[in-house]
Amino acid sequence: MVPVWLFATYLLIQYAVHERSRFEQDAQQTARQASLIVEGELNNLQTIVDGLSKSTALATGDLQAFRTEALSRAQGSDRIILLRDFSRSQLLNTTAPQGASLPPVAPLSEWERRQLGAARFVVSNVFAGSDGKDYRLAISERVRIPARDDLLLSITIPTSRIRDVMMRAVPEGWTVGVGDRDGNYVARSTSHEEMSGKPGLPEYPEKIVGRSGTFTFRNDQGLTQLVGYYRSQYSDWFYMANIPLSAVQSPLWRSLAAIVGIALVALFISGCLAYVVGKRLTGAAAQLAARADALGRGAKVEPLTTTVMEFDTIANALVSAERAIAERKFELETVLETVPAGVWFTYDPKALQVIRNRFAAELMGLPTDTPKAFGAPDLVIDTVAEKDGRMVSRQDRPLSRAMRGELTDNEEFSYTLPSGGRRHLLSSARPIRDPEGGIIGAVQISLDISDRKRAEEQRKLLVNELNHRVKNTLAVVQSIASQTIRNSTSLAEARRTLSSRLVSLAKAHDVLTHENWRGADLEELIAASIRPHAPMERFQLSGDEVWVEPNIALSFALAFHELTTNAIKYGALSNATGTVSISWGLIEQGPDRRLELEWRESGGPVVAAVKRKGFGMQLLEGMFSRVSRVSLSFDEAGLLAAFSVSLSASTGLSTSAARAAG
Structure with missing residues (x-):
């Protein structure tokens, strides 16, 4: 499950990155759409201003007639049309009666002067209305009149109009705001009345870099917002689309919850499957271990029936190994039971318990007619050992010496058995070592040379007897020859008589x-x-x-x-x-x-x-x-x-x- 979870985490991270990127693109797109809608409305107002700027009455200086045209365009709406010079003096205002004294207006900013010098139209920053509460904005056009200074024809609308137009581009859950060049709110999709004309957060000018982009910030309520912005080339306003970061992350958290839920379900299912499969594996492993233990003890290894192919392969290998070992064991036992030599094994440090073959039992005068499993240890019998006429203790006998790492080659020993019989053995012994070289046992092989020793004694006796008989025979021959010669009348008779007697x-x-x-x-x-x-x-x-x-x-x-x-x-x-x-x-x-x-x-x-x-x-x-x-x-x-x-x-x-x- 760990690789699956890691892969799911990777997918989740990729999904989170993708969702964040998508929301950032949506934020920029929403800000862009809001700017298009708002600037469309501003273009409509610009069209009105451009139409009035071409009025014949304005060109001829007939302000009365021009007033009538301007009122027709502003009547029944929240639009205000005014005409002013590049100083602060108003020449016409559709909200003031005919002939009323008009108050001075705010001077043009340096940016507006530069913009009017480069283009005919300019969009103003947000400003307060005559009542000080109604915040408005203006679209102005430079009007050139022959024989006098240029004038500035403007149309103003409340910022609420921008808010109303902008709402068509605001998705659900988003907050869209418009800021002027000084960082004051022009319009806002929520809390417009409280925020219009008010300065925005100071982080905005620092974070709004370039034409468009995104950033995050923490608002006055302590909520982190994702902001996409777009700065308009037409008005140099910036449009911001905000959405709480929690709303951006909520799909991620839902996906994470779904993944965790699926993971828990998968973990439960995998746990159940692991229990079932593990139980089968542990059961098969236990049976396999039992068969391996039986192989180590030399017992019969039964075949294993399991659906785990690897275990089945190993079990079959163990069965084959047991059969091969049994065959080699039977061969070795047959050889050891057939070879005319006594063989003793011991794994006892004191060499008091031995494993002997049939011939070794016969040599020691033990019964061999009772069936006995080869490999079962027995206690050694009490014998008296001699070498070169000297008594040999059990610690100095070949098997005990081999347990101490000594080597014995073709040494003759004479053993007196408990029954009183004597055996002459020619013995060799070697230690049995483990793969690391440690001594774990010893083996002794002895040949029965009792007949040879008896034959040697008999030959010795025969040689002595032969010497005795030869001496006697020579004495007899000497006596026969002496008497024959003494009693013969001639040498020929003596030779014939002596020859005849010697032939007999x-x-x-x-x-x-x-x-x-x-x-x-x-x-x-x-x-x-x-x-x-x-x-x-x-x-x-x-x-x-x-x-x-x-x-x-x-x-x-x-x-x-x-x-x-x-x-x-x-x-x-x-x-x-x-x-x-x-x-x-x-x-x-x-x-x-x-x-x-x-x-x-x-x-x-x-x-x-x-x-x-x-x-x-x-x-x-x-x-x-x-x-x-x-x-x-x-x-x-x-x-x-x-x-x-x-x-x-x-x-x-x-x-x-x-x-x-x-």
């Missing part, structure tokens, strides 16, 4: 390596020890599934090698019909388990008892002396070797159970 030892190593040196299956070990030297068809194997430890497996491998080579040389395998039967079984003796194994040869040559123990027998007895008993019997039917080996609880398992336990 290598086959046993192959079996153990295949099982990662956890042990070996007894039947598989027997076959691997025999197969390089003799066909398996000459052997009969029977027994339970038994898993033996690596050291016992190596001892059995060398024992079977010695027994096989001995059978090939001297026993059942030295001919084409002999066979070897190998049987074994587990015997429970309280908490102890014992493996009973029997090597029985048959079908070979007759065996005689040996008088001296060879290297093979010494090897058998030496390898099993600590945990076993070995007995050799040289029957005529063939060699019988019996082994009784003490096994631990784990090595006494079946092969499948031992492999599963390993």
Whole structure:
């Protein structure tokens, strides 16, 4: 409404200026019209005077006859015709009887003398009549008479005649006045009798400048008047048209009142419309704000139905933003729930409340089967943290340090959980900053390196075990080589025997390596020890599934090698019909388990008892002396070797159970 009111005010000012200008023009026009009407009457009187000036009686000096003509022109009217010289003497006056003594008249003014010198006619100022009350004016003509001085023929009328003539040009509400050259009122449309012949306000001569114009003044009653004036070239009188300024301004005030009234009505209507529209806008704005708040809280943003196009556009943008954020959120949650790394967020300055993903919950031993909205904070669990063998307080852990602005990169920590389990984590942490750079939260990402740490420990153990086994193996090889060389009759025999024994030892190593040196299956070990030297068809194997430890497996491998080579040389395998039967079984003796194994040869040559123990027998007895008993019997039917080996609880398992336990 303010621009409308400003425009209305501008129009009102323009209207006021236009109305003032119009009234000023009307005032000047009224004064001009009054002068035309009055001067028309003066021209009529001038015509009468001009006609009398051409009288033959006046030209011949017959004043009696001229008097008769003058009376005929003045009879029945308020006109007075007189004849005078340029001094003050009257020669004829239609109001005086024939032959009466005529009083002197007022002398001519300097202006009148100059005017008569330049023209034939002159209009006088207002003057008082013979009674001193009736103010009159005169139109005079210079009359030239042969053989005598020029005379002045005049006709006078009361100023009321001018008033009556002038009234035809006075609009309603206006006051028109006529002033003579001395500033005295000639006539006035109102209060003529009181003002005629009286001097006007002294401001008039000061303000009447030029031929026409307007001015304002305050009259005797204190009312401000708008005056338009016109100065006549004919009589040098000035004509004034007055109107109260309030009358000029009244249309303006009426227009102003109308505009104010219209403005109030418009204000009321606009207020009602503003209330209705504002209520709709505020309602839509409140709904829009609620949706923006829902977007900020991560809640679902419902579409907004409104006739305000801008709000509808913004609401649709919020809905689209909520959908895009939800998609990104689901993607992020899916990534965080899928990635094999523990992720913790915190916005708590003390880092006691955290948001964790599924893998982080698993790392801390928390249940993950209960559905839980991602982003809901939980209290941290009470764990014991260690780094490089030293205890680490909660304030010095990666997430707490990140809340203080510190950066953590790939630091290893060992955590003891409330359940007693241990986790080894490789952790990195960063602070979360707002756009101004302030810290508002922190994030920690940890990889579970428990398997790697266990693998490192296992590798360490394996290296130590390998060192131990290599030393033992080298000792065995050294012993085998030494005994082989000592008991061989030739270098070629020593080389052949040593090579054969080392091959058996290598086959046993192959079996153990295949099982990662956890042990070996007894039947598989027997076959691997025999197969390089003799066909398996000459052997009969029977027994339970038994898993033996690596050291016992190596001892059995060398024992079977010695027994096989001995059978090939001297026993059942030295001919084409002999066979070897190998049987074994587990015997429970309280908490102890014992493996009973029997090597029985048959079908070979007759065996005689040996008088001296060879290297093979010494090897058998030496390898099993600590945990076993070995007995050799040289029957005529063939060699019988019996082994009784003490096994631990784990090595006494079946092969499948031992492999599963390993």
